[in-house]
Amino acid sequence: MENQLLIAASALCFLIGLIHSVLGERxxxxxxxxxxxxxxxxxxxxxxxxxxxxxxxxxxxxxxGYGYVLLQITPGDENxxxxxxxxxxxxxxxxxxxxxxxxxxxxxxxxxxxxxxxLTYYVAKHS
Numbered sequence: 001m002e003n004q005l006l007i008a009a010s011a012l013c014f015l016i017g018l019i020h021s022v023l024g025e026r027x028x029x030x031x032x033x034x035x036x037x038x039x040x041x042x043x044x045x046x047x048x049x050x051x052x053x054x055x056x057x058x059x060x061x062x063x064x065g066y067g068y069v070l071l072q073i074t075p076g077d078e079n080x081x082x083x084x085x086x087x088x089x090x091x092x093x094x095x096x097x098x099x100x101x102x103x104x105x106x107x108x109x110x111x112x113x114x115x116x117x118x119l120t121y122y123v124a125k126h127s
Contacts, residue, residue, distance in 0.1 A: 003074070006070045006071070006073055007070075007071065009067075009070050010067040010068070010070040010071045011067070012067075013063045013064065013066055013067025013070065014063075014064055014067045016063060017059075017060035017061075017063040017064045017067070018060070020056075020059060020060050020063070021056070021057055021060040024056055025053075025056075025057075028056075029052065029053055029056060032049070032052060033049050033053070038052075042106055047103065047106060050102050050103060051102070051103060051107055053102065054098050054099060054102035054103070054107075057098070058095050058098060058099070061091060061094055061095055061098070062091060062095070064091075065087055065088070065090065065091030065094075066087075066091075068087050069083075069084050069087045069088075072084060072087065081127065082124050082127065085120045085121075085123055085124035085127075086120075086121075086124050088116070088117075088120045089117045089118075089120040089121040089124065090117075092113045092114070092116040092117040092120070093113070093114065093117040095109075095113045096109075096110040096111075096112075096113030096114040096117060097110075099113060
């Protein structure tokens with residue numbers, strides 16, 4: 001019973017992530033990107049719009065990553081430690097890559113994301 005509930009919760013994580021990205025892009029982000037009243041960060045509204053877009057989609061990646069974590073958890077099994085660490089590592093590695101690529105390194109969140117990824121990878125490898 002507990003496994004089925006975790007599978008359902010995981011499926012909902014993946015579904016809400018997909019809906020969030022698709023509908024958000026279609027109904028919110030595209031309209032925001034057309035607007036001229038977006039604050040200018042680093043001298044242009046282009047950077048601001050790019051940050052808004054990648055930050056929006058990073059939410060989806062985080063939800064998908066933790067949906068996967070839910071699939072790794074087996075009630076009563078204490079050996080989920082590494083699976084959760086590796087999943088966290090992957091989520092923050094991908095988040096860092098997106099933040100770096102979309103902002104061309106200007107948005108410094110990629111440094112924090114990659115540090116989290118490296119720390120969790122190190123712990124997973126050495127535990």
